[in-house]
Amino acid sequence: xxxxxxxxxxxxxxxxxxxxxxxxxxxxxxxxxxxxxxxxxxxxxxxxxxxxxxxxxxxxxxxxxxxxxxxxxxxxxxxxxxxxxxxxxxxxxxxxxxxxxxxxxxxxxxxxxxxxxxxxxxxxxxxxxxxxxxxxxxxxxxxxxxxxxxxxxxxxxxxxxxxxxxxxxxxxxxxxxxxxxxxxxxxxxxxxxxxxxxxxxxxxxxxxxxxxxxxxxxxxxxxxxxxxxxxxxxxxxxxxxxxxxxxxxxx
Numbered sequence: 001x002x003x004x005x006x007x008x009x010x011x012x013x014x015x016x017x018x019x020x021x022x023x024x025x026x027x028x029x030x031x032x033x034x035x036x037x038x039x040x041x042x043x044x045x046x047x048x049x050x051x052x053x054x055x056x057x058x059x060x061x062x063x064x065x066x067x068x069x070x071x072x073x074x075x076x077x078x079x080x081x082x083x084x085x086x087x088x089x090x091x092x093x094x095x096x097x098x099x100x101x102x103x104x105x106x107x108x109x110x111x112x113x114x115x116x117x118x119x120x121x122x123x124x125x126x127x128x129x130x131x132x133x134x135x136x137x138x139x140x141x142x143x144x145x146x147x148x149x150x151x152x153x154x155x156x157x158x159x160x161x162x163x164x165x166x167x168x169x170x171x172x173x174x175x176x177x178x179x180x181x182x183x184x185x186x187x188x189x190x191x192x193x194x195x196x197x198x199x200x201x202x203x204x205x206x207x208x209x210x211x212x213x214x215x216x217x218x219x220x221x222x223x224x225x226x227x228x229x230x231x232x233x234x235x236x237x238x239x240x241x242x243x244x245x246x247x248x249x250x251x
Contacts, residue, residue, distance in 0.1 A: 002030075002049045003215060005145070005207025007200050008056040008122075010114035012038055016204030018191075019049065022212050025185055025247070029208070032191040034200045039118070043125045046141050053145035053211030055203055056119045057107035058135045058234030061090045064108045084109075090233040091226050092144075099238060100149045102158060136222050136230040137237050143214045146236045147206040151175075153238060154182055162199040172199060183209070185247050210237060218243040 001023070007016035012035060019031040037045065046052045063086040070078035081087065088106040097103045105112040123133050126141070137143030151158035156179065161172040176195050180186060186209065188195060195202040213219050219237040222230050240246070 001051075001212065001215060003208050003211040004045050004049045004052040005204045005209070005211060006037075006042060006045075006052060006054045006056075007147075007203035007207055008042075008054055008115050008119055009200070010118050014200055015042075016198065016200035016202075017042070017045065018201070018204035018208040019045070020205070020208040020212060026187060027183075027185055027209065027212060027247070028187040029189050029191045029205055032194050032201055032204065034194075034198050034204075039122050039125060042122050043129065046122075046126060047129070047131065049141075051211040051215040052142050053207035053209075053214065053237070054119065054142055055145055055147060055207050057090065057104075057112065057116045058119060058123065058142075058144045059090070059232055060107050060116070061087060062229060062232055063087055091229045092233060092235045095223075095226070096146060096149050096236050096238065100152045102146075102149045102152045104146055104149070104236065135232065135234045136227060137214060137219075137235055138222060143211055143219075143237045144234045145207050145210040145214075147203045147210070149236065150206065150210055150239055154244065156182060161202070168199075169196070172196060172202060176202065179206075183244055183247075210239060213237075213239050213243045213247070216247070218246055 003020050005018040009015045015037055016034045017037050020027050021030050067087055088109045093104045107113050107116045127133055132140050134140035148158040157175050161175045173196055214237045218240050220240055222235050
């Protein structure tokens with residue numbers, strides 16, 4: 001099994017991409033780069049592997065879309081909610097916050113919206129090529145992932161490691177060591193230095209790891225009550241509690 005991870009940015013130069021080969025109870029990083037993949041290259045990668053984890057919202061809150069459509073139509077039928085939470089938080093964002101205590105950035109009110117616009121274009125290319133994109137992540141070639149939430153879920157540091165300052169690179173070095181202790185089956189190969197040098201590279205590896213867990217059924221299923229909305233808004237895959245220790249037995 002081969003999985004990929006995409007730490008997606010609106011800027012190609014900041015987009016990290018990793019590929020992991022899973023075999024005999026091991027997960028080996030076989031490719032890792034930052035700034036090398038345009039939209040077409042990302043689609044080619046997604047089509048070539050078994051599952052790809054994308055760190056980016058796959059959709060927008062449905063009430064926000066309805067809000068924009070009503071506004072474009074003149075505003076006569078626009079319903080103003082009592083709070084903006086329904087416009088800024090997807091159902092999966094609320095779920096992730098409740099499960100992990102980590103609140104995802106708002107795709108409709110934060111800068112991550114720019115990356116989501118690029119992601120929408122990538123998904124469009126995939127669908128035009130015949131791929132069946134399932135935004136719930138339960139089937140199809142992609143799954144939405146959120147490394148910060150997964151790290152929190154695993155009891156690992158999930159803040160302070162992004163950036164190029166000495167304190168940030170130091171925390172990233174500590175995080176890499178702790179990840180490898182928590183995942184003795186993960187082999188960074190020749191790419192450990194890349195993870196130490198770049199948080200985009202490290203997050204791409206984590207995206208590929210979560211994609212592999214998803215492919216092996218080691219992520220929590222989408223609640224039945226949320227399936228319909230998740231198909232439109234996207235859904236963040238959270239690893240099951242025992243996912244890390246279950247990897248070797250599931251190979």
